[in-house]
Amino acid sequence: MNAEMPPGRQALRLVEAMLFASAEPLSERDLAERLPAGSDVPALLAQLQGECAPRGVQLARAGAGWSFVTAADLSPLLARERRIEKKLSRAAIETLAVIAYHQPVTRGEIEEIRGVQLGKGTLDALFEHGWIEPRGRRETPGRPVTWVTTDGFLRHFGLGTTAELPNVDELRAAGLLDARPAIRVLQPDGGDDAGGPSVAIEPLDPDGG
Amino acid sequence: MNAEMPPGRQALRLVEAMLFASAEPLSERDLAERLPAGSDVPALLAQLQGECAPRGVQLARAGAGWSFVTAADLSPLLARERRIEKKLSRAAIETLAVIAYHQPVTRGEIEEIRGVQLGKGTLDALFEHGWIEPRGRRETPGRPVTWVTTDGFLRHFGLGTTAELPNVDELRAAGLLDARPAIRVLQPDGGDDAGGPSVAIEPLDPDGG
Amino acid sequence: MSAATAVALAAETSPAEDLDDGPFPSDAFVVDLDGWEGPLDLLLALARAQKVDLRRISIVALADQYLAYVAAARRASLELAAEYLVMAAWLAELKSRLLLPEPPAADEPSSDEMAAALAFQLRRMDAMREAGKRLLARPQLGRDFWQRGRPEAIPERLEVVVSADLNGLLQAYGRHLRRRRGEAPLALVEPVALDSVEAALARIRNSLGQAPGWESLARYLPEGALAGLREGSLTARSALAATFGAVLELARQGVLVLRQNQPFGPIYLKPGNQEGERR
Numbered sequence: 001m002n003a004e005m006p007p008g009r010q011a012l013r014l015v016e017a018m019l020f021a022s023a024e025p026l027s028e029r030d031l032a033e034r035l036p037a038g039s040d041v042p043a044l045l046a047q048l049q050g051e052c053a054p055r056g057v058q059l060a061r062a063g064a065g066w067s068f069v070t071a072a073d074l075s076p077l078l079a080r081e082r083r084i085e086k087k088l089s090r091a092a093i094e095t096l097a098v099i100a101y102h103q104p105v106t107r108g109e110i111e112e113i114r115g116v117q118l119g120k121g122t123l124d125a126l127f128e129h130g131w132i133e134p135r136g137r138r139e140t141p142g143r144p145v146t147w148v149t150t151d152g153f154l155r156h157f158g159l160g161t162t163a164e165l166p167n168v169d170e171l172r173a174a175g176l177l178d179a180r181p182a183i184r185v186l187q188p189d190g191g192d193d194a195g196g197p198s199v200a201i202e203p204l205d206p207d208g209g
Numbered sequence: 210m211n212a213e214m215p216p217g218r219q220a221l222r223l224v225e226a227m228l229f230a231s232a233e234p235l236s237e238r239d240l241a242e243r244l245p246a247g248s249d250v251p252a253l254l255a256q257l258q259g260e261c262a263p264r265g266v267q268l269a270r271a272g273a274g275w276s277f278v279t280a281a282d283l284s285p286l287l288a289r290e291r292r293i294e295k296k297l298s299r300a301a302i303e304t305l306a307v308i309a310y311h312q313p314v315t316r317g318e319i320e321e322i323r324g325v326q327l328g329k330g331t332l333d334a335l336f337e338h339g340w341i342e343p344r345g346r347r348e349t350p351g352r353p354v355t356w357v358t359t360d361g362f363l364r365h366f367g368l369g370t371t372a373e374l375p376n377v378d379e380l381r382a383a384g385l386l387d388a389r390p391a392i393r394v395l396q397p398d399g400g401d402d403a404g405g406p407s408v409a410i411e412p413l414d415p416d417g418g
Numbered sequence: 419m420s421a422a423t424a425v426a427l428a429a430e431t432s433p434a435e436d437l438d439d440g441p442f443p444s445d446a447f448v449v450d451l452d453g454w455e456g457p458l459d460l461l462l463a464l465a466r467a468q469k470v471d472l473r474r475i476s477i478v479a480l481a482d483q484y485l486a487y488v489a490a491a492r493r494a495s496l497e498l499a500a501e502y503l504v505m506a507a508w509l510a511e512l513k514s515r516l517l518l519p520e521p522p523a524a525d526e527p528s529s530d531e532m533a534a535a536l537a538f539q540l541r542r543m544d545a546m547r548e549a550g551k552r553l554l555a556r557p558q559l560g561r562d563f564w565q566r567g568r569p570e571a572i573p574e575r576l577e578v579v580v581s582a583d584l585n586g587l588l589q590a591y592g593r594h595l596r597r598r599r600g601e602a603p604l605a606l607v608e609p610v611a612l613d614s615v616e617a618a619l620a621r622i623r624n625s626l627g628q629a630p631g632w633e634s635l636a637r638y639l640p641e642g643a644l645a646g647l648r649e650g651s652l653t654a655r656s657a658l659a660a661t662f663g664a665v666l667e668l669a670r671q672g673v674l675v676l677r678q679n680q681p682f683g684p685i686y687l688k689p690g691n692q693e694g695e696r697r
Contacts (some may be wrong), residue, residue: 004260013265014286017279020266021287021570034289045525056222057229070226070564072557077223078564079242088554091455097550115458115543156559166552182535183527230564251647278571297582299590305582323594338580366584380592 008044011035015044025155037131061160063151070157088125095122095176099132100153100165102179104146109179123147131156217253220244224253234274297334304331307373309362313355315347332356340365353372457505460484462540462547472541477533478516481509512536613640613657618664624676632686635665 015031028041035041045066049059052068060069070078088096095118098110111117126132131153137143149162160163171177178185224240237250244250252274258268261277269278279287297305307322308314320326335341339361343354358371368374454460464483465475465499488506491498527535557563622638636644638661639654646654665687668674677686 009263011545013263014283016235016265017283017287020277020566021279023566023569029625034286054218054222056225068229069559070230072563074223074226075557075562078226090550093550093554094546097546097553100553101546101549113542113546114455115539116456130282157553157556158559158563159556166549166556171545171549176542178542182542183532183541185528185536186531186535190608226564230567232567233566294581295584297580302582302586303592303594306587307595309587310591324597365582366587368584375588380588380595418685 004110007036011039012044012048015041015048019048019059019066019068022067025067025151027064028066031066060155060158062155063157063161065151066157067155089122091119092122092125095132096126096149096153099126099147100149100162101168101171101177103148103162104136104138105179106144108144110147112181112198113179119175129156216226220248221253221257224250224257228268228275228277232277234276236269236274239274250263291412293371298331301331301334305335305340305358308356309358309371312357312371313345313347315353315355317353319356424458457502458482458539458543460487460502461505461536462543465540466544472537475540478513481513483598484509485513489551491688612653615663615667617659618657618660619667622661622664622668623673626668627628627689632677632688635661635685635687638665638687 014035018031018034019026025078031045032039032041034192035044045059045061049061052058053184056074057068058071074104085127091114093109098113099105102109102113105113107123109119123132129152132147132148134145134148136146138146153159154161162168168177175185227240227243228235235343237254240254241248241250244253254268261267265280265283266277267280271278280367303323304319304327307319311318311322314322316327316332332341339359341356342359342361344357345355347350347355362368363370454463461480461484464487465472465480467483468475470476485506488498488502512529512532516533519529559565562571566577571661604671618638621640625638640657640661643654643657647658665676665685666672669690670689672690674690675686678684
């Protein structure tokens with residue numbers, strides 16, 4: 001059946017087959033390696049994603065990786081497959097949210113934001129889930145490690161990029177995505193953006209100080 | 210997107226998702242159990258199979274069950290190429306060198322030149338790499354085949370013709386015919402000058418004989 | 419999730435989880451301090467109980483509530499962690515400074531700024547708490563959607579690349595040529611004048627009987643061999659072996675007799691009885 005198939009169609013079938021065969025996500029580079037030279041991988045992925053949208057199995061992107069997953073709306077119908085899973089502690093969930101929204105963020109900054117010391121195993125647990133990883137260091141005294149979320153995190157929560165995090169734009173606009181100590185955040189001439197993430201901080205209250 | 214979907218369509222999506230996510234092929238009964246009562250499973254499977262026919266992933270019957278598989282015609286394209294670097298054995302590279310410098314040359318002559326019998330697969334391996342080939346026969350008893358190097362050999366080693374191989378004098382000039390012994394066994398005088406073979410051995414007993 | 423993770427998570431799970439959604443208990447004097455993850459957590463719960471936008475929270479009112487809560491806890495003789503007391507002291511001071519404004523020191527934040535910072539911290543905490551809940555409300559892999567259940571093995575085409583270069587080829591030929599010319603056999607045994615039994619026989623015959631009585635075998639070693647033996651020299655060892663072999667042979671022939679007083683002891687020899695006949 002492939003004899004008369006146009007080359008673009010054939011490349012699309014190949015991308016579909018590669019992604020379908022694999023349980024793990026494939027990057028655009030993984031795909032390009034096995035496609036004819038000069039294939040427009042992003043265009044093929046976009047086309048495939050569009051074609052699959054109404055189907056029961058959809059093409060999802062998570063960071064650098066692409067994979068097929070079942071459509072989320074089928075969840076209740078597929079419920080028999082549901083596994084009872086351990087609930088994450090509130091501390092773990094909050095810590096994950098802090099890392100996701102403030103990344104890259106140090107342990108100290110996480111504690112500052114949550115107003116409490118991090119329990120012993122919290123970061124470990126999130127790391128073991130494959131949801132966070134250390135990347136880079138903050139160039140402040142002690143050069144603390146900074147934490148970021150992984151593609152595995154995006155994939156688990158069905159997010160294409162961190163820009164798709166719920167409410168991320170609103171929170172940023174409200175100036176709440178600033179990991180510096182509150183008193184420094186509020187001092188416009190505090191001047192030390194040394195440690196702070198490169199988020200543009202808008203004044204909390206235009207009238208206030 | 211499922212809100213306005215016709216029930217038949219929704220059942221089809223469900224079948225697709227179930228078959229995709231299942232670790233084992235699913236029988237028609239397995240499928241029927243999780244579909245709305247009265248669903249025509251064979252009809253759904255037939256429809257799904259038809260829709261998938263031109264795609265890179267196809268619905269296939271596997272024994273009593275059904276499962277998705279990648280389209281068979283894509284298999285050669287899917288294959289991942291893995292390059293394994295293998296070093297040529299010392300015997301093989303010496304044999305190749307002898308053929309390169311002495312061609313055309315028979316197996317017997319190679320053995321004569323190298324002073325050792327050719328291992329079983331040596332010529333085969335060189336032939337498989339496309340570096341040597343049999344050409345002509347020696348007009349001696351038994352009319353043995355003679356071996357020569359190929360154009361592939363010249364290409365691989367970046368040579369225009371075999372005449373570009375350095376001659377013996379040039380090899381010597383390049384230090385490739387360094388005459389220092391490979392292994393020094395005896396050093397009667399306690400190893401004064403390790404490199405020199407010119408150790409004068411004095412007679413143990415001038416009177417003896 | 420591994421067992422270790424589950425344990426770690428369980429250890430951190432606080433009873434405050436139930437408080438996520440419900441409003442702060444109206445009876446603030448039902449004190450349960452176990453549930454709070456620190457004073458800020460308690461403050462946030464109190465602030466939310468004010469049921470106003472956190473941006474319009476009254477820090478003075480919040481400070482009052484916190485102080486009342488802490489006072490109630492102390493009346494109930496509950497152990498209060500030091501951090502709660504530190505926060506109480508800080509809030510009491512902040513409240514008094516807010517009520518009785520004073521000119522701020524040049525290098526210190528004003529009481530208004532401190533109040534705003536606290537309000538911001540509560541809002542940021544609240545936002546993250548909310549974000550965590552929204553995140554968990556999303557469909558999750560393995561719970562709401564699934565990946566391929568039966569991954570297919572991608573066939574692999576092995577391409578064996580033989581690494582060989584011209585230099586290697588030439589070196590190989592060079593090796594071969596060397597061998598062929600005998601310039602450098604693989605194992606070179608250089609000619610060495612080792613002592614032979616024949617030489618030793620002649621040596622012993624020549625000097626036997628020059629001294630009367632028993633003589634040490636060592637005397638019949640070639641010159642320099644004794645020193646060589648101490649160094650482990652091969653030629654010296656060969657001389658010793660040859661000499662010993664010759665001595666045995668001569669003893670067999672009756673030319674000399676041997677004596678050794680103890681195992682591994684020195685070996686002595688003297689001319690045998692038939693020595694004269696042999697001569």
